[in-house]
Amino acid sequence: MPLSLRLPLRRVELDAAPVVRSMEEGDTRLGRSRLNATVRLRHLLHGSERRRKADQEFSAAQSTGSMADFELQELQEMLQEQPSVGARRWDKFRSLWQPQDLENNLKQMLRLAGCSLRILEAVKQEDNEQLMTLCADDELSLVEEEVGMLAGCLFGRPKLVKKMLKKGVLVSSADTDGRSALHLAAFSGNLDTVKCLVKYGANVNALDGRQSTTPLICAAAVSSADTVAFLVDNGADVDAGLDPSDETALHYAVRANSYTCAELLLKAGARTSGTNPRGETPLHVAADYGFDRCMGLLLKHGANVDLVSGTGSKTALHLAVEDGRVQCAKLLREFGARIDLKTSRGQTALHLAARAQSVELIELLLSWDADINARDNDLRTPLHCSIGKQCRSLDTIKVLVNNGALINEGDIAGYTPLHLAAINEFSSCVELLMDHGGDVTLRNRGGVSCLQLIKHRTPSVLTNLPDRFSRSILFYERDNIPNNKFAELKISFNPLMSQAKGECHFLKALIDIDQKHLLKHPLCESFLHMKWMKVRKFLFFNVFYYLVFCILLSAYVLGTCHGDCFNVGRGLQLGLCSGISSEGLVTLHAKCHGSDPPPIQLTCSANKTNAPTRLDLCDCAKSSFQLLAVQKPSFYTGLWYLLVVFDVTLVFKEIFQLVQDPPQYFRNPENLAEWALMFFLLLIGTPIFGDIALWQNI
Structure with missing residues (x-):
């Protein structure tokens, strides 16, 4: 081209x-x-x-025919020429x-x-x-x-x-x-x-x-x-x-790594605090190039070790560690350089050392008590920054996780180090993070889980999952006797555990990415069997609980929200309706279902009961639920209180599930249906405040 x-x-x-x-x-x-x-x-x-x-x-x-040797030599040259x-x-x-x-x-x-x-x-x-x-x-x-x-x-x-x-x-x-x-x-x-x-x-x-x-x-x-x-x-x-804010002779002497010239200038009174247009002092220049001799000379002549440079707000230590200058970093620390200072992007020296993937510098900073989980402006930790070149990321990741780096922390966009490793197609880094507890079910702000990225970017990790599961099943034969009936089987379910989302979240995530066949692995089957043995009584109780709730709610709706029978019963109870005695009310069903039953006219105060002024009471004897509403309206009032108890229990249950995983909770339509059911109960359940209104009737 x-x-x-x-x-x-x-x-x-x-x-x-x-x-x-x-x-x-x-x-x-x-x-x-x-x-x-x-x-x-x-x-x-x-x-x-x-x-x-x-x-x-x-x-x-x-x-x-020497392709293998050529490729190895080419790789080595690439590493040396970085x-x-x-x-x-x-x-x-x-x-x-x-x-x-x-x-x-x-x-x-x-x-x-x-x-x-x-x-x-x-x-x-x-x-x-x-x-x-x-x-x-x-x-x-x-x-x-x-x-x-x-x-x-x-x-x-x-x-x-x-x-x-x-x-x-x-x-x-x-x-x-x-x-x-x-x-x-x-x-x-x-x-x-x-x-x-x-x-x-x-x-x-x-x-x-x-x-x-x-x-x-x-x-x-x-x-x-x-x-x-x-x-x-x-x-x-x-x-x-220095005026007009350009570089001095000391800047150029240090840049040329001329110890003698720098020493002559310093003895002649050259200022170590002068800055160039980029805001760099001679000490920043020495740290930038890794000239430790000139740096030591400047420090001995009183150079400010923590002075920041330019818009990046980097100190000499920041410049030294981002290029992997170990000797310069040691020298700056000897003269009191602070390791907790941050750049304009909020990055500490450990962030920059991790980005440079210098294992020696990372270990050195950690020995100086650097915060291994410090966050920058994007909420990224040094572990996030360490994921760069795959061939060097492994060593830096090992050092950080072995010293307590949090693996499952997300940045401002919700990306964990495992997300970044999968995005960059670093299969070995993904497996290393998973071995140290990386949660593949965590999602970023866009709802993309690590497991989804692994499926599309590093599918070899999914291919190795059965082997990972198999390594968690250990079989021991006592006394080295084959077919010993006292052999011991040890199973570790750690590969299936999600750090923050519950025991079955990993298996659900496998189903979401169409990896159901992995559930047939003996480890998954054993886990599901033990899980079933543990939760089945709770499942049966949950089914029984919803069954009772549905029966009671159906009875309440059929008795109070179908016609005006509940309002008539309350009117009779309060003396607002006339036309039948209490004895006749007990035998209402027999009167209405006898041979050639006469209409039983009832007169009510409509403005106080929400019932028709005149009605045939036999209309409320067509079903047992309506008849009970006329004869004993207090029964349905008590039933409503019982339903409220069920409703409050459901509210606490749903809130508990919501706190566990809000995004996943709202993605499940069943949860929204349960909230609709609880709201429906509040709409129809108002008899304790008055009569059933016309809009509440079915």
């Missing part, structure tokens, strides 16, 4: 390769934290060359400027002035004969003389520089980016050239065009200790760069 890149290069007609600018010299509008497009292209091409070479080796190995964050930063920041950039800048000066490149080529190739000819014949223009002196500073030609200065070239000459001759001389690390320029009055504190770099910074960036000492002795400002 063709690759197309758009490179934002400046329109400069150069014969040389495109200008490659370093991080520090890059366009400030693009931000100092980005590589320019040319560097990205070089990395891309370099990666393509490596892939092409790997393909050739692969083809050769395939043709010779670049840390610090290694990537090394590529970005090690050099202040690129020599090729400076040379191209000088070429640009000559071309803009319409001059040839002869003086620059002569200086670069050390062609003394041509240089003598050019200088003696006065064939050089002013621009060529100036470029000749700058080139002499860049390539370390002190005699040429001295000759040009004697010819009248200004010592303050600079290239198009404002870098003076002293900047280039210091960057080349040539002490003789620097001394010559200073002797002719060069400003040791001159700033470049970006107003950020001094000759002292240039010398520190290339680890030129002699040049640093000379510039400091001649009045160079060791803290130049």
Whole structure:
């Protein structure tokens, strides 16, 4: 597939390769934290060359039949070549400027002035004969003389520089980016050239065009200790760069891992608390790169060990552990670094060490009493962060769980470490977490359980479940006698236990993902048999309880909510209805079912009983439930109280089930039906407050 890149290069007609600018010299509008497009292209091409070479080796190995050895070697190389964050930063920041950039800048000066490149080529190739000819014949223009002196500073030609200065070239000459001759001389690390320029009055504190770099910074960036000492002795400002909040010489000395330069600067009074635009002090730089010698030097000179840097709010300890810098972490701890401080994302040093998957650092932090179950802003623990590369996650997970890490804790989205291991298709990590009590039935906020993810992402774990079950059944023969009737069988049901959801929740989860065949395993069958023997009496009691409740509720509904018989009975009881005596009420059934029964008219106070003003009482003798409502309405009042007791018992039962697993509770329609039944009882059961209303009748 063709690759197309758009490179934002400046329109400069150069014969040389495109200008490659370093991080520090890059366009400030693009931000100092980005590589320019040319560097990205070089990395891309370099990666393509490596892939092409790997393909050739692969083809050769395939043709010779040594595929297994090739794959093993490739895996080992991949593990060895995993670049840390610090290694990537090394590529970005090690050099202040690129020599090729400076040379191209000088070429640009000559071309803009319409001059040839002869003086620059002569200086670069050390062609003394041509240089003598050019200088003696006065064939050089002013621009060529100036470029000749700058080139002499860049390539370390002190005699040429001295000759040009004697010819009248200004010592303050600079290239198009404002870098003076002293900047280039210091960057080349040539002490003789620097001394010559200073002797002719060069400003040791001159700033470049970006107003950020001094000759002292240039010398520190290339680890030129002699040049640093000379510039400091001649009045160079060791803290130049703090205003305007740029990097100081001490930053560059530490980044170059130059212990001598850093020591010279600190003895000259350089501040250890100065920060660069990213908020990093020299101590942060040392921790970032893992330079323990420079770090020890800074700490001995009073560097603040717990100062945070940038928007990430990381301390030096955070930067050290996220790259696996064990020696730096030990050194910082010796000087009192706090291990409980958190970054802007709420992560502790243990979170970062787990993410770096450094077993040694994790054990070290735990020995310093780091909180193994600390939560970040997303509520993730170090165990969550440890799940990264499968080949290294196993060791970090083992260390964390063996030291008490909580396996079944979910993050802000409900994902447990087991969820993450399944999502990343780390079968070995999934099995390890399950061996240490990982609950596969736990669900995230979206209702997805670990077992569902395992089914789709790591199906090999489900394939191994029968073997896991079988390992829980142990058979012992006493005295090593075969077919001994006193043999002992031990069964462990731990693989079936859910940590927080009850004994049968795991089996229910297997059914939910269509793995019912696993229930036929002897371990599952034994568990279900023992469970049945234990709960069957409760099941029978539950069936009997609902049966009685349904019978009583049906009797109550048939007696009170069918017609107006209950209201008539209450009216007769309260003396609000007339037309029949108490003796006649007892024989009401016989009167209404005799031969040619006359209608029994009853007159009631309708506004007090909710009964019709005049009705035929024989309508209430059609069923035994209605007749009982007329004869003994107090029976149904007492029955309603009994139903309320049943109702309250059901409420407590449902609340208990709801607390156990709210999401699962509401997913079961039977539970909603039971709440509807209890609410229905309250709607129809109001006789103690008055009569049955018309809307309550069936």
